[in-house]
Every structure is written in structure tokens, then in C-alpha cells.
Amino acid sequence: MPNPISVAFEIAKKESRPALLTYTVAGDSSKKQSLEILNSISKNVDILEIGMPHNTPVADGSQIQTSSYRAIKNGIKINDIFKIVKDFKSFNKTKPIILMGYYNMIFQYGENEFLKKCKISGVNGLIVVDLPWPENRKFANKCKKKSIYFIQLLSPTTTTKRLKKIIKDSHSMNYFISMLSTTGGKLKVSPKEIMNNYDKIKRIDPKKNVVIGFGITEKTIKSLKKADGLVVGSAICKEITNSLKKRQNVVTNVNNVVKKLKKKIL
Amino acid sequence: MKLKKKIPVIDQGNRHGFWGGKFGGNFVPETLKKPIEDLEILFNKLKKDKNFINERDRYFKNWVGVPTRFIKLKNLTNYVGGAQIWSKVVSDANGGAHKIYNATVHCLLAKRSGKKVIIGDTGAGYAGKMLSMAAKKFGLKCKIFMGAKDISRQQPNVKAIKKNGAEVIPVYSGSQTLVDAVSECMRYWVANCDTTAMCVGSTVGPAVFVRICGWSTSQISRELKAQLIDEFGSIPKKLKLYNCVGGGSSSFGFWNEFMDYHKNQCEFIGVEAGGPARSKKHAAPLTFGSKIGILHGAAQYVNQNSDGQIEETESISAGLDYPGISPLHCFLKDTKRARYTAASDEEALNAYKLVTKFEKLRPSLEPSHAFSVAIKESKKFSKDTIVVVNSCGDAYKDKGIIEKRLGKKYA
Numbered sequence: 001m002p003n004p005i006s007v008a009f010e011i012a013k014k015e016s017r018p019a020l021l022t023y024t025v026a027g028d029s030s031k032k033q034s035l036e037i038l039n040s041i042s043k044n045v046d047i048l049e050i051g052m053p054h055n056t057p058v059a060d061g062s063q064i065q066t067s068s069y070r071a072i073k074n075g076i077k078i079n080d081i082f083k084i085v086k087d088f089k090s091f092n093k094t095k096p097i098i099l100m101g102y103y104n105m106i107f108q109y110g111e112n113e114f115l116k117k118c119k120i121s122g123v124n125g126l127i128v129v130d131l132p133w134p135e136n137r138k139f140a141n142k143c144k145k146k147s148i149y150f151i152q153l154l155s156p157t158t159t160t161k162r163l164k165k166i167i168k169d170s171h172s173m174n175y176f177i178s179m180l181s182t183t184g185g186k187l188k189v190s191p192k193e194i195m196n197n198y199d200k201i202k203r204i205d206p207k208k209n210v211v212i213g214f215g216i217t218e219k220t221i222k223s224l225k226k227a228d229g230l231v232v233g234s235a236i237c238k239e240i241t242n243s244l245k246k247r248q249n250v251v252t253n254v255n256n257v258v259k260k261l262k263k264k265i266l
Numbered sequence: 267m268k269l270k271k272k273i274p275v276i277d278q279g280n281r282h283g284f285w286g287g288k289f290g291g292n293f294v295p296e297t298l299k300k301p302i303e304d305l306e307i308l309f310n311k312l313k314k315d316k317n318f319i320n321e322r323d324r325y326f327k328n329w330v331g332v333p334t335r336f337i338k339l340k341n342l343t344n345y346v347g348g349a350q351i352w353s354k355v356v357s358d359a360n361g362g363a364h365k366i367y368n369a370t371v372h373c374l375l376a377k378r379s380g381k382k383v384i385i386g387d388t389g390a391g392y393a394g395k396m397l398s399m400a401a402k403k404f405g406l407k408c409k410i411f412m413g414a415k416d417i418s419r420q421q422p423n424v425k426a427i428k429k430n431g432a433e434v435i436p437v438y439s440g441s442q443t444l445v446d447a448v449s450e451c452m453r454y455w456v457a458n459c460d461t462t463a464m465c466v467g468s469t470v471g472p473a474v475f476v477r478i479c480g481w482s483t484s485q486i487s488r489e490l491k492a493q494l495i496d497e498f499g500s501i502p503k504k505l506k507l508y509n510c511v512g513g514g515s516s517s518f519g520f521w522n523e524f525m526d527y528h529k530n531q532c533e534f535i536g537v538e539a540g541g542p543a544r545s546k547k548h549a550a551p552l553t554f555g556s557k558i559g560i561l562h563g564a565a566q567y568v569n570q571n572s573d574g575q576i577e578e579t580e581s582i583s584a585g586l587d588y589p590g591i592s593p594l595h596c597f598l599k600d601t602k603r604a605r606y607t608a609a610s611d612e613e614a615l616n617a618y619k620l621v622t623k624f625e626k627l628r629p630s631l632e633p634s635h636a637f638s639v640a641i642k643e644s645k646k647f648s649k650d651t652i653v654v655v656n657s658c659g660d661a662y663k664d665k666g667i668i669e670k671r672l673g674k675k676y677a
Contacts, residue, residue, distance in 0.1 A: 055440060055575045056561060058452045059295040065439060077573050103293055104560040108574035130293040130560065135282060157300040157459065180297060181457045 004096035005124050005149055006172050008046040009209045009228055017265050018225050019046035021211055022258060023100065023233030025067040026050050026084055027076025028240055033250060034071070037240075038088050040255045042095050044262040048088075049127070049231065052081055052101030059129045061184035063234035066241055078109055082121040089122035098125035098151065111139055115146050125149035127175060133166045144171060151175050154201055154210075156189075164204055173209045175231070176201055178216070178224075184234025187215035191223035198227055218257070222264045232261055269601040271526045275518075275594060276477040283473025284565070286600060290593035292472045293560045298452075301459040306474045308379055313481060318378075322371060326485060329403065330366050333489035334358035336497070336654075341624035342641070349506070349647035351640065353627060354490050356516065357660040361396045363630070364516040364658045367482040369396035369465060373404040375478070376463035383407040383458070386465040387451040389416055389444030389512070390585030390632065391423025392659055393467030398432035406463075408432035411451040415442040416584045422663045441578040444512075444588045448562050468513025469592035472563040476593055483519025486656065491523045494652075503531060504651040508640040509658070510632045511536040511606065512549065512585050514592030516658035521604065529603060535643075536595060537636045539579075539586035540608035547580035550608040551591050552599050561590040567599075582611035582667060583631035585659065609638040615671055617641060618661070622676065630659035631667065 012019040022045045028034050038048055053068035053076060060068065085097055099118065106114045106128065118126070126143060128136065133152060140150035149171040154163060156179060167174065178194045179187065194212065201210050212224055213231030224230055236254055243253040267286040270278055279285045283292050292302060312318040326332050335355040343351045356364045369386070376384050384406045388394030394410035401408035410427050414436045417424050427434050435454075440446040448466070455464040466475035469483075494501055507524065509517035517536050524532040538550030548554060551567040559568040561576060568590040569577040581587040598604040609617070614631055617638035622628055629637060633656060640655045647653065661668065669677035 056445065056449050058449050058562065059297075059456055061453070069439070072575065102560070102574075104570070104576075105574040107560060108557070108570070108572065129295055130563070132292070132294060132296050132299055135291065135293070153296040155295075155297040155299075157297050159300060162299070177297060180460060182453045185457060 003124055003147060003149055003172065004094050005047060005098070007094070008096050012046055012229070018227050019211070019229035020044065020262055020265060021047045021049055021229050021231040022236055023049040023051055023231060024236055025053050025064065025071050026081040027053060027071030027074055028067040028237070029070055029244060029250065030074050031076060031080050031084060035084050035087055036251045037254050039091065040251050041258040042092050044258050047096045047098060047229065049098045049100050049233070050081065050085065052078065052099055052105055054102040054105060057102060059182055061182040061234060063184040063237040063241070067237040078105060082117045085123055086121040096124040097122060098127060099123050100127040101129065103128050103131040111142060115142055115148065118148055119146050123148060125151050125173065127151045127153065129153070133169060137169065140169065140171070149173055153177060156180060156197060163201060167201070167204045167208060170208060173211065174201070176210050176212050178212050178214045181214055183214055185215050187220050191220065194224060195226060218260055218264065221261055225265045230265065267597070267600050269525070269603050275522065275525055275597070276480040279473055285593050285597040288558065289566055289596040290473045290476060290564045292563060293565070294472055294563045295456055297456050298459060302472050302474055304379070305375070308375060309474060309478055312375070312378065322374060325370050326367070330360045330370060331358065332485065333493065336490060336493035339625050339627070342621060345624055346641055346644045348649070349644040349651035349653045350649065351644055352652060352654045353657045354486065354520065354654055355627065356486055356656055356658045357630070361392070361399055362660040362662065363392040363396065364483055364486060364519060365392040365396040365467065366400070367485050367519065368467070368479045368515060369393065369400040371478060371482040372397070372463065372465035373400040373406060376406055377404055379463065381461065381463040383409070383462040384465055385409045385411065385451055385454055385462055387411045387444065387447040387467050389413070389447065389587055390583070390630070390659065391416065391420040391427065391663060392585065394434070395423045395426045397465055398427045398430035401432060402430045409435055409454070411435050411437055411447045411454065413437050413442040413444060413447045416444065416447070419667060420584050420663050421666065443579070443584065445576065452562065468515040469518050469594050470513045470562055470564060470590060476564065479515050480518045480522065480594055483515050484522040486516070486519040487521060487523035490520070490654070501527065501532070502652040504648070505532045506535060506651060506653045507532065508535045508537065508636045508653065509656040510586060510636040511538050511591065511595060512588050512632065514595045516656055518592065518594050520656045525603070534598070534604035535639065536604055536606040537639045538606060538608040539581035539583055539635060540610040541580040542582070543610040543612050545580050547578060548608065549579040549581045549587050549589065551589065552595065552606040553608040564593050566590045566593050566596050582614060583635065585632040586635065607639055609635040613638040618668065619672060619676060627657060628661040629657040630661045631664050632659050633657045
């Protein structure tokens with residue numbers, strides 16, 4: 001059976017649009033609500049990234065930090081994250097899920113035990129922000145054995161020589177960080193420059209799907225729609241924060257943001 | 267796990283930057299891989315370059331002011347009545363603490379790499395103060411990241427940083443102390459690594475920062491070795507070197523040149539911050555057996571819960587208030603080269619009282635932790651034992667805390 005992540009890219013391609021990926025933090029603002037958000041947005045999203053909140057996130061900007069601290073304060077644990085994934089999957093069997101987080105959480109859980117739980121709960125891919133190549137080789141191989149994609153991150157600072165090596169070792173999907181920034185930064189380079197870098201990556205191995213993330217909002221998403229997939233994270237976390245502040249319905253508001261994003265790339 | 271002889275400890279990591287195969291490394295976002303590799307290439311080249319070493323030594327001599335004093339604490343020795351207690355007064359260095367060595371070297375490296383801006387983290391404010399001084403000296407723009415809690419408790423240093431023309435960026439996330447300052451500083455570097463150099467304020471962070479800092483602070487033990495030979499004719503038969511340990515930069519620098527001596531001759535004692543006596547929180551991962559985890563790019567013993575969340579620390583001393591510890595110290599602990607213990611807030615304050623009562627020396631709250639253990643243990647040692655405590659910071663920055671805890675006459 002092919003990995004649902006690859007299926008999702010194929011479906012989007014048939015519809016001549018990029019795949020839409022969202023990032024929300026598990027347990028934000030509560031365990032129950034984060035599951036409700038996933039259920040509600042999944043109709044319009046091709047691949048759901050779920051953040052495993054960590055309290056010293058060295059690559060996240062203020063929006064995702066706020067979501068993460070909120071989730072941790074509300075008591076989220078790794079086992080709760082697996083339960084959220086499992087509950088989601090019981091109603092959405094084919095919708096791909098990617099867990100994204102920092103290595104210490106996996107390290108403390110134990111790599112093998114962590115992957116076992118990923119498999120049982122239905123996780124299809126993993127992004128580990130602070131486990132770069134080549135240090136991630138061993139863990140990426142373990143993922144492969146479980147048919148879980150280990151998604152490599154690529155950055156504007158990654159040299160061409162290094163790009164080639166990483167892509168050669170990579171599974172079917174890679175994640176290109178659009179610019180030098182933490183998550184949620186304002187897009188400080190032109191979409192044209194981002195797409196040039198993207199094309200450079202695609203040329204190395206056109207068969208591998210490349211998604212672009214960091215700095216993507218309702219305003220910027222359209223200009224990057226030639227990519228295989230686009231990730232929106234901070235803009236959604238920000239909506240959760242704002243809705244909580246205004247005491248509005250978080251699930252409805254987040255769903256509306258996702259609908260708008262989807263419309264822009266059709 | 268084995269400590270090798272005749273190879274500097276900073277160079278004993280494997281090709282991925284792990285000491286003893288498991289401490290250190292580079293757990294960083296992809297964006298930082300290239301700038302870190304560039305810095306590694308530059309540092310590996312320059313640390314063998316005679317011109318660069320001469321340049322460093324010139325600044326150390328004429329600007330930092332070396333050597334710092336090595337003095338006998340006669341009254342304290344008489345009072346304690348055991349070993350001879352000496353101090354290496356590293357707080358003599360320009361700016362008042364050992365942080366000047368690392369800051370100077372990072373600015374020299376930044377100049378060589380053509381960077382115009384340098385950023386750094388700070389807890390007690392010394393790393394920030396020294397970086398701002400060095401940046402000013404070398405014509406670099408400077409930003410210092412500091413936890414909001416530390417900004418309010420270390421005002422004298424905050425004022426000094428601003429006076430040097432650097433920008434102080436308050437960090438409000440998490441516990442609002444050093445751990446959050448380092449995280450925020452790394453985030454800023456992720457977003458600006460093309461134009462900006464980063465200085466990590468201690469022997470922590472990705473491997474190259476651990477190495478640069480250890481290489482820089484080793485000036486302390488180079489001086490001490492010469493001073494000991496000058497004083498005693500040779501390295502004493504029973505030498506004990508006490509140093510406080512937060513991130514671990516001053517202690518590593520204080521011990522480095524004595525690494526190859528047997529521990530029965532040169533013993534290293536690291537004193538961590540045990541926190542308030544009545545609190546369960548502490549900043550002593552080595553003493554209290556914390557598990558290995560990843561913090562700020564490196565594997566190390568670190569205070570954390572079973573889910574891998576970093577735990578909040580508590581210590582009267584901002585400079586020691588850090589949940590992790592240098593990979594170098596993890597390595598020295600597991601190879602049994604150094605011994606680690608902790609002193610509580612109250613013990614540090616008592617030691618400060620004793621030292622200032624008997625001597626013309628005002629160790630800051632960080633080295634007061636080391637004095638506490640040194641005084642306690644010296645009682646049991648023979649008179650030919652030479653105890654040396656690194657007084658690595660001056661208490662001027664702590665005057666607010668000391669006045670509050672001990673009264674006006676001590677501040």
C-alpha cells in the first residue's frame with residue numbers, strides 16, 4: 001500500500017494545484033479542541049502536520065511558541081498526541097498525518113518505542129526540526145522500515161553539494177524552508193527567488209515532492225502555487241490565539257482561514 | 267569512555283562533535299548547518315595560525331589585562347585551619363569576569379569572517395557586558411538577549427551593556443532566564459545568520475561554540491600553571507581546583523592545562539547551584555543525576571521531565587541558573603576526571619560573608635558557591651594541600667541581592 005502522503009500529492013496534481021498542508025499544535029488550546037480542529041479542517045487540507053509542543057523550541061517564532069506553551073500548560077503529553085492521531089484516524093483513515101517536533105522528545109521516549117506508537121496510531125511522516133542530515137541517517141532508516149516518511153528539511157543556506165546528498169538519502173517528500181527565518185516570519189524574499197530555489201531543488205530529483213513552508217499566509221500563498229505543496233502553520237496558530245482572545249469559536253474561525261487558503265490555490 | 271592525554275579536550279570530540287561518543291553534537295535546524303560549518307573551518311584554521319594567536323594574546327595582554335592575580339587568602343586559611351586556601355582572581359580581568367576571553371575571541375572571529383553584527387546571550391549579564399565591550403572595541407554592532415527576570419536582578423550589568431552601545435533584547439518566554447535567552451538568541455541567528463555572528467556565552471551550544479569558548483577561557487589555567495610554578499617551584503603534590511559550574515566556561519578554562527595530571531595530584535571540583543535549601547528546583551544536573559537530553563543543540567545531562575520538556579531551574583545566582591551543562595563537563599564527569607557537587611543559595615551567601623569578612627575579595631554569587639564547598643572541605647585537608655578557588659566574577663553586579671539577603675553592610 002502506498003504511503004497516504006504520496007497519494008495526497010497525486011490527487012493534488014491531478015487537480016493541477018499544490019497540496020495544502022497545515023500545521024497545528026497538538027493540545028492547542030486543549031486536547032479535545034485540537035482534535036476538533038483537525039476533524040473540521042481535514043476536508044480542505046491534503047496533509048495535516050501536527051506539532052509536538054516543546055518548551056525550548058529553537059526554530060519557532062512567537063506564534064507557534066505561544067501555541068506550544070499553551071498546549072503544554074494544558075497538560076499535553078506525548079501519549080495524548082498519539083491518542084489524538086488515533087482518534088482522528090478512526091474517522092479519516094486515508095488522510096495523511098505528519099508529526100513535527102524536536103528530537104529530545106523522541107530521544108526521551110526512545111526512538112523504537114516512539115516509532116512503534118507512530119505506526120499503531122497512524123502517523124505517516126515525521127519532521128524533526130533539530131535532527132539534520134547526516135545525523136538523522138540512522139533514525140530515517142528506522143522510519144523507512146516502518147513505512148513512515150522521514151521528511152528532510154532544506155534551507156536557502158544548504159549548499160548545492162549538500163542538497164544533492166540529502167535528496168539522494170531522502171524519502172519521497174522534502175520540506176524547503178523558504179527563507180532565513182524562524183517559523184511565522186514575514187516573507188522577506190520575493191516569491192520569484194523562492195521559486196528559483198525551489199526549481200533548483202526539484203531539478204535534482206523531479207520525482208520527489210517538495211513542499212514550501214515558513215512565511216506562508218493568505219497574502220503570499222497564491223504566488224507560490226506552482227510548488228508540489230505549501231505549508232501554513234503560524235497563520236493558523238495566530239488565528240487560534242486571536243479567537244481565544246476575542247472569545248470566538250476557535251474551530252469555526254480556523255476552518256474559515258483554511259477555506260480561504262484553499263480557494264487561493266485552486 | 268576515556269579521556270585522552272596530550273590532546274586538548276576541546277579536540278577530543280568525534281567528527282560529528284560528540285565527546286565520549288554521546289555528549290555534544292549539532293542538533294540544529296538545517297539553516298544553521300552552513301554557518302556552523304563555516305565557523306568550524308575558520309576556527310580550526312585560526313587556532314593553528316601563529317598570527318591569530320599572537321593577535322589574541324596581544325588583546326588579552328593589553329586590553330583584558332593578564333595575568334590576573336593569584337593570591338593566598340591568609341586570614342581565611344587561618345580561620346579554616348586546614349589546607350592553604352588560594353584564589354585565582356579572574357575578576358581582575360577587564361570588565362570583572364572571565365567572560366571577556368570568549369567575547370574577545372568571538373569578536374576576532376567575527377571580524378575575520380566579515381560579519382558586521384554580533385549577538386549573544388547572557389544570564390548574570392557578564393557575558394553580555396563583555397560581548398558589548400569587545401564589540402565596541404572591534405567596531406561591531408551588538409545585540410544581547412537576556413531573560414526579563416535576569417534583567418531585573420542584574421541591573422548593574424544591564425546598565426553597562428547599554429552604556430557600551432549594545433541593544434538589550436528582553437526575553438519574556440518560559441522562565442525568563444538564561445535558558446530562554448539562549449533559545450531566543452539562536453532563533454535570531456537562524457533568521458539572520460547571513461549577516462550576523464553569534465557568540466554563545468558559555469561552553470554550551472553546538473559543538474563549535476563549546477570548543478571556541480573552552481579554547482578562550484583556557485587562558486585562566488595557562489596563567490595559573492605559570493603562577494603555581496613561580497610560587498612553589500613546581501606543580502604542588504596535592505592541588506585542588508574549585509570552581510562554580512553553570513554552563514561551565516570558567517571551570518573548564520580553570521582546569522584545562524592540568525588535564526593530563528593524575529587526579530590524585532590535581533583534583534577538579536565543580537560546584538553547581540543547588541538552589542534555595544527548601545526548594546526542589548535546582549540548577550545542578552550533574553550532582554542530582556539528571557538524564558541525558560538535547561538542549562540548545564547539544565546532548566548533555568539536563569533537568570527535564572519524562573516527556574523531554576526542559577525543567578525550570580532556581581538559583582540565587584543568575585550565572586549558574588541553567589538547566590543543562592557543558593558537554594565537556596559531562597565528559598569529565600563520566601571519565602571521572604572531575605568531581606561535581608552542589609551548594610545551596612544559603613551556603614553561597616554564607617561563604618560570601620566569610621570571604622568578605624576575612625579578605626579583600628568580593629566574589630560574586632557564582633564563585634561564592636565554589637568558596638562554600640572549598641571552605642567546608644579544606645578543614646579536613648592537610649596543611650600542604652593547596653586549594654585554589656577561581657573567583658571568576660565580582661560581586662558588584664549582585665549588590666541588590668546581597669543587600670536584600672544579608673543587609674546593607676555586606677553590599
